[in-house]
Amino acid sequence: MPPDFKSADFKAADGRPAIAVLPEPWRPAGVDIVTHLILLLGVVLFALPIWIVLMGSTHDSATIGRGEVPLLPGAHALENYATAWGKGNTQRAAVPVSTMMFNSAVMALLITVGKLVISIISAYAVAFFSFPGRMLFFWAIFITLMLPVEVRIFPTFQVVSDLGMVNTYQGLIIPLIASATATLLFRQFFLTIPDQLVEAAKIDGAGPLRFFKDVVLPLSSTNIAALFVILFVYGWNQYLWPLLVTTSSDVETIIIGIVKMIGAEADTQWNLVMATTVMALLPPVAVVILMQRWFVKGLTETEK
Amino acid sequence: MARLQLRGVRKSFGPVAVLHGVDLDVEDGEMIVIVGASGCGKSTLLRIVAGLETATAGRVYIGERDVTAVEPAKRDVAMVFQNYALYPHMSVYENMAYGLRIRGMASNLIEQRVQETAALLGIDQLLRRRPRELSGGQRQRVAMGRAIVREPKLFLFDEPLSNLDAKLRVQMRAEIRRLQRRLGVTSLFVTHDQVEAMTLGDRLVVMNAGTAAQIATPMQIWERPADTYVAGFIGSPAMNLLPAVLEAGGRSARLEATGLSLPFADGPRPGPAGRTLTLGIRPEHLSPGPGGLTAIVDLVEPLGSESVLHAHLADGTQIAARLQGSGYSEGTLGLITTPDALHVFDRASGLRLERSAPA
Numbered sequence: 001m002p003p004d005f006k007s008a009d010f011k012a013a014d015g016r017p018a019i020a021v022l023p024e025p026w027r028p029a030g031v032d033i034v035t036h037l038i039l040l041l042g043v044v045l046f047a048l049p050i051w052i053v054l055m056g057s058t059h060d061s062a063t064i065g066r067g068e069v070p071l072l073p074g075a076h077a078l079e080n081y082a083t084a085w086g087k088g089n090t091q092r093a094a095v096p097v098s099t100m101m102f103n104s105a106v107m108a109l110l111i112t113v114g115k116l117v118i119s120i121i122s123a124y125a126v127a128f129f130s131f132p133g134r135m136l137f138f139w140a141i142f143i144t145l146m147l148p149v150e151v152r153i154f155p156t157f158q159v160v161s162d163l164g165m166v167n168t169y170q171g172l173i174i175p176l177i178a179s180a181t182a183t184l185l186f187r188q189f190f191l192t193i194p195d196q197l198v199e200a201a202k203i204d205g206a207g208p209l210r211f212f213k214d215v216v217l218p219l220s221s222t223n224i225a226a227l228f229v230i231l232f233v234y235g236w237n238q239y240l241w242p243l244l245v246t247t248s249s250d251v252e253t254i255i256i257g258i259v260k261m262i263g264a265e266a267d268t269q270w271n272l273v274m275a276t277t278v279m280a281l282l283p284p285v286a287v288v289i290l291m292q293r294w295f296v297k298g299l300t301e302t303e304k
Numbered sequence: 305m306a307r308l309q310l311r312g313v314r315k316s317f318g319p320v321a322v323l324h325g326v327d328l329d330v331e332d333g334e335m336i337v338i339v340g341a342s343g344c345g346k347s348t349l350l351r352i353v354a355g356l357e358t359a360t361a362g363r364v365y366i367g368e369r370d371v372t373a374v375e376p377a378k379r380d381v382a383m384v385f386q387n388y389a390l391y392p393h394m395s396v397y398e399n400m401a402y403g404l405r406i407r408g409m410a411s412n413l414i415e416q417r418v419q420e421t422a423a424l425l426g427i428d429q430l431l432r433r434r435p436r437e438l439s440g441g442q443r444q445r446v447a448m449g450r451a452i453v454r455e456p457k458l459f460l461f462d463e464p465l466s467n468l469d470a471k472l473r474v475q476m477r478a479e480i481r482r483l484q485r486r487l488g489v490t491s492l493f494v495t496h497d498q499v500e501a502m503t504l505g506d507r508l509v510v511m512n513a514g515t516a517a518q519i520a521t522p523m524q525i526w527e528r529p530a531d532t533y534v535a536g537f538i539g540s541p542a543m544n545l546l547p548a549v550l551e552a553g554g555r556s557a558r559l560e561a562t563g564l565s566l567p568f569a570d571g572p573r574p575g576p577a578g579r580t581l582t583l584g585i586r587p588e589h590l591s592p593g594p595g596g597l598t599a600i601v602d603l604v605e606p607l608g609s610e611s612v613l614h615a616h617l618a619d620g621t622q623i624a625a626r627l628q629g630s631g632y633s634e635g636t637l638g639l640i641t642t643p644d645a646l647h648v649f650d651r652a653s654g655l656r657l658e659r660s661a662p663a
C-alpha cells in the first residue's frame with residue numbers, strides 16, 4: 001500500500017482511529033495504550049544503540065568478534081575500561097583514552113569560553129554603542145554565518161599551517177572560536193534590555209564597562225548557560241577540523257581517536273571501542289545534565 | 305537643592321525640530337510640571353536636563369553651573385522612569401544602593417541612607433525582594449527611593465504614574481507631592497495628565513509643538529490661559545472655543561454661530577469692528593437660562609452632583625456644559641454665561657487678547 005497520510009489510515013488494533021489529538025469527550029480506551037506504545041517505541045529507538053554500546057563494553061573482544069550482540073552485561077567491564085583509559089587500543093601504538101579525553105576537554109572548553117567571551121563583547125559593542133561602521137561590522141559578522149568551518153577549511157588550514165600551528169592546541173582551537181551565531185543571539189537579547197535601564201544606569205553613574213559587568217552580564221547568565229551547553233557539545237563533537245590539523249597523537253581528540261580505533265575491520269577491538277565511546281559520551285551528557293535547569297530557562301524565559 | 309535654568313534650548317533629530325527654544329527658570333525647591341500632548345517635546349526637554357540627550361542649541365544650568373556638556377552622572381540629578389527601570393537582577397536594597405556604591409560611598413553609610421530612605425517610603429520590609437516580586441505601586445516606591453537616596457540637586461520624573469491603576473495613581477500623586485515638599489528638592493515632572501499637572505505643580509509648563517505655550521501657576525493657567533491651545537488643554541471637559549467677531553467699540557463680541565452678542569466684563573479689546581476672535585467659555589461657566597445660546601443636547605453624562613452635557617448649536621458647533629445637579633434630558637436647552645467668564649483670543653494667532661490699556 002502506498003504511503004498515505006490521511007488520518008483515517010492510522011488505525012489501532014481494534015480498527016478505530018488512533019490519533020491522540022481526538023477531542024476529549026470521545027476517547028476510546030485503546031488510545032492511551034497505543035500512544036504509550038508509540039512513545040515506548042521511540043524510547044527504544046533512541047536508547048537501544050546506547051544500551052548495546054554499554055553492554056558491548058562489558059564483554060571481551062572474542063564475544064563481539066563472533067558477531068554476537070550481547071544485550072546483557074558481561075564480566076569484563078572493569079578490564080575494558082581500564083585498558084581503554086590507560087592504554088587505548090592494545091594492538092598498535094594507540095593513544096590512551098585519558099589523553100584524548102583531556103585533549104577533547106581542553107579543546108571543547110576553550111572553544112566554548114572563547115566563543116562566549118568574544119561574542120558577548122562584540123554583541124555588546126554592536127547593540128549598545130553607535131560608532132562609524134557599526135552596521136558594516138554587524139553585517140560582516142552576520143555574513144560569516146554563511147561560511148562555516150567546512151566551507152573555508154582549506155584557506156583556514158593554509159593560514160594555520162603558515163603560522164606553524166599544525167599539531168598545537170592553538171591550531172585546533174583558534175579557528176573555531178569566531179562565532180556569528182552566538183554574537184547574533186547575544187545581540188538579540190541585548191536589544192530586549194529596555195533603553196530606560198541603560199539610562200537609569202547612566203544617571204546612577206555607571207560607565208560602559210561597569211554597566212556591562214553589573215547589569216548586562218548578570219542579566220545574560222541564563223543565555224550564557226544555554227549557549228555554554230550548545231557550544232560545548234559543538235566543540236566536543238568537532239571532527240573534520242581536528243582530523244585535518246592534528247597528525248600527532250599528543251593533540252588527538254577522542255572523536256578522532258574512536259574513528260582511528262575502528263580502523264580495519266578485522267582487528268578492531270570492539271569491546272575497547274565501545275568502552276571508549278561510552279567515556280566519550282560522558283562529558284557532554286554531564287554538561288547537559290548539570291546545566292539543564294539553566295539551559296531550559298535560558299531558551300524559554302528572559303528575566304526582565 | 306538648586307535652581308535650574310534653561311536658556312533657549314533647542315533640539316532637532318536630523319531635519320525634525322522637536323524643541324524650538326525653551327526658556328525656563330525653576331526656583332530652589334520648586335516643583336515644575338511639564339505638561340502637553342504626546343509629541344510636544346516634553347520628554348525630550350526632560351532628557352536634555354538629565355543629560356540623556358544633547359541640546360542642539362541653548363544652555364542648561366543646574367545651581368548656576370553650566371551643565372550643557374556634562375555627562376548625566378556628573379549632573380547630580382536623579383530620575384524616575386515611566387517603567388521604573390529597576391535593575392531586575394538586584395534586590396530592592398541593591399537597586400537603591402547601586403548609585404551610591406558607584407560614587408564610592410562607604411558601605412556603612414550606604415546602609416544607613418538606604419534604611420532611612422526605605423523607612424521614609426515604607427518599603428523597609430521589601431529590601432531583600434527582587435523587583436519582579438513587587439506590585440506596581442511598590443516598584444514605583446522603589447524607583448522613588450532610588451532617586452531620593454542619592455540626595456540629588458534635582459529630581460526628574462518622566463511620567464512615573466502612568467503605569468499605575470487609577471486609584472493608586474491618585475494615592476502616589478499625593479505621596480510624591482508630600483515627599484517633594486518635605487525634602488525640598490527642586491523637581492521637574494513630565495506628564496500628559498492635566499489633573500496630575502494641576503495638583504502636583506507649583507507651576508506648570510504647558511508645552512505645545514516644541515515651545516512653552518505658557519509657564520504659570522495652575523490657577524493662573526486655568527483662569528488666564530495664554531492661548532487657545534492652553535485654554536483647550538487644561539480643563540475637563542475642554543473649554544468651548546467659539547468663533548466670534550469684535551463689535552464696534554470693542555466692548556462686546558458677536559458669536560458667529562448664533563449672532564448672540566456677549567459683552568466683556570473687564571473692558572474693551574483693541575482692534576476694529578469685525579476683528580475675528582475666538583471666545584472661550586468653560587463648560588462649568590454655562591448654566592441653564594433663557595436669552596443665551598440655544599443648544600441641542602445630544603448626550604448627557606451624569607456625574608452625581610453635576611452633569612456633563614454634550615450639545616451642538618444651530619450651525620453644528622460642538623459645545624459642552626457642566627451643570628449643577630442632574631435630571632437633564634436630551635433636547636433643546638437654553639444656556640447662559642456671565643461676562644466675566646469669557647476668555648477672548650485673537651483668532652489668527654490664537655493668543656489671549658487682553659483689554660486695551662486705558663487711554
